[in-house]
Amino acid sequence: MVRMIKRADITKFKSISIRIIAILGALIVAGLFIKLLGHNPLEVYKSMVLGAFGTQHRIRQTLIIAIPLVITSVGIMIAFKMNFWNIGAEGQILMGAFLASFVALNFPALPKPLLLTLMFIAGIIGGGLWALIPAMLKVKFDTNETITTLMMNYIAIKWITYLQYGPWKDPKAMGFPKIADFSQQGQLPKLFGIHIGWIIAIILVVIVYMFLHHSKKGFEITVVGQSTDTARYAGMDVKKVMLSALFISGGICGITGMIQASGVARSLSVEVSAGYGFTAIITAWLSGLRSIVIVPVSILFAMLLQGGSYIQTAFQIPKAAAEILQGLILFFILGSEFFIRYKLIWNKKSSKEAK
Numbered sequence: 001m002v003r004m005i006k007r008a009d010i011t012k013f014k015s016i017s018i019r020i021i022a023i024l025g026a027l028i029v030a031g032l033f034i035k036l037l038g039h040n041p042l043e044v045y046k047s048m049v050l051g052a053f054g055t056q057h058r059i060r061q062t063l064i065i066a067i068p069l070v071i072t073s074v075g076i077m078i079a080f081k082m083n084f085w086n087i088g089a090e091g092q093i094l095m096g097a098f099l100a101s102f103v104a105l106n107f108p109a110l111p112k113p114l115l116l117t118l119m120f121i122a123g124i125i126g127g128g129l130w131a132l133i134p135a136m137l138k139v140k141f142d143t144n145e146t147i148t149t150l151m152m153n154y155i156a157i158k159w160i161t162y163l164q165y166g167p168w169k170d171p172k173a174m175g176f177p178k179i180a181d182f183s184q185q186g187q188l189p190k191l192f193g194i195h196i197g198w199i200i201a202i203i204l205v206v207i208v209y210m211f212l213h214h215s216k217k218g219f220e221i222t223v224v225g226q227s228t229d230t231a232r233y234a235g236m237d238v239k240k241v242m243l244s245a246l247f248i249s250g251g252i253c254g255i256t257g258m259i260q261a262s263g264v265a266r267s268l269s270v271e272v273s274a275g276y277g278f279t280a281i282i283t284a285w286l287s288g289l290r291s292i293v294i295v296p297v298s299i300l301f302a303m304l305l306q307g308g309s310y311i312q313t314a315f316q317i318p319k320a321a322a323e324i325l326q327g328l329i330l331f332f333i334l335g336s337e338f339f340i341r342y343k344l345i346w347n348k349k350s351s352k353e354a355k
Helices: 012-036 041-053 056-081 089-106 112-141 145-165 197-214 216-226 228-233 238-265 276-286 291-314 319-341 348-354
Strands: 002-006 342-346
Touching (some): 012 041, 012 319, 041 056, 041 291, 056 089, 056 197, 056 238, 056 291, 089 145, 089 238, 089 276, 112 238, 197 216, 197 291, 216 228, 216 238, 228 238, 238 276, 276 291, 276 319, 319 342
Antiparallel strands (some): 002 342
8 A cells, every 4th residue: 555645854955856857757758759759859859948048039039938937926926825726817917918908008198107107007906906806705705716716717818809809909900800009108128139027027026035035914924824723813814914915916917917918919919828827837836936946947947838839840740749748848847846745655564464
């Protein structure tokens, strides 16, 4: 018989060793899959790295993918710290983009600094309010937040689709279901060839780190996540902490929506979120819910996505096969987290008695 026991403590060396073994295992199994496709695994891996970092243009594209992953992961992390499983980042991104787009489309002539500031605030409000709905349901009726936040994603997608095909459809698009592009004032400026969302991402990582580790509210979120009974005993208003934390979590995800709409799409569409809300769940979890670690994890994940797209063209690998390759690598990496947190014990005595 096999028993699963939670590890009381694990050394840093052992946790790193488990992760390295998982990565090597992923490369070996994925290499066998690549071999079955008739390609040289080493050449494909080399091309994935080159596809992500081989030229200045590719580096920029990889960082453009990493930016929304970093910001959304930081937002999700705040909810996860409190053991509130916010699976609704996708919808929060879209609603943040929606309110930011509302400002951009209705006040296109405002000075650029003022317009972008208003869009930024609108993005926070849009994402924050959207996250607040399932938080209130949890507080009032103790609903399952995994289900409610997930369902809110689809409501947001349908709402943006309705706008895209209905009242916000650009009459100049010749019948194509497209929302009008933002004015120049509503578009994020670039620095080193990349929109300034990367600066916002770095600032947010630092702010969230300081917030969680050096503020009263951050301490309360951590305590509520560890034990609601302890939090109540310490005199904390658990419901208030939960509501405020979810507004902050959704608001940060809403910033992602504003950045993607203003800096990348320069318009609003259902493609703005691009699945980053779901992907960020993985990157947040892989980072161990540590804001500083989120940055390198998101960049490596962006490399995997960008490199996966590149090998489709370079080796004529079907998109489905490239996604299987990415999935295999993720499976092993996520699996390593299980063995870091738990260990399996073989109970030889029980197996003998069974015989």
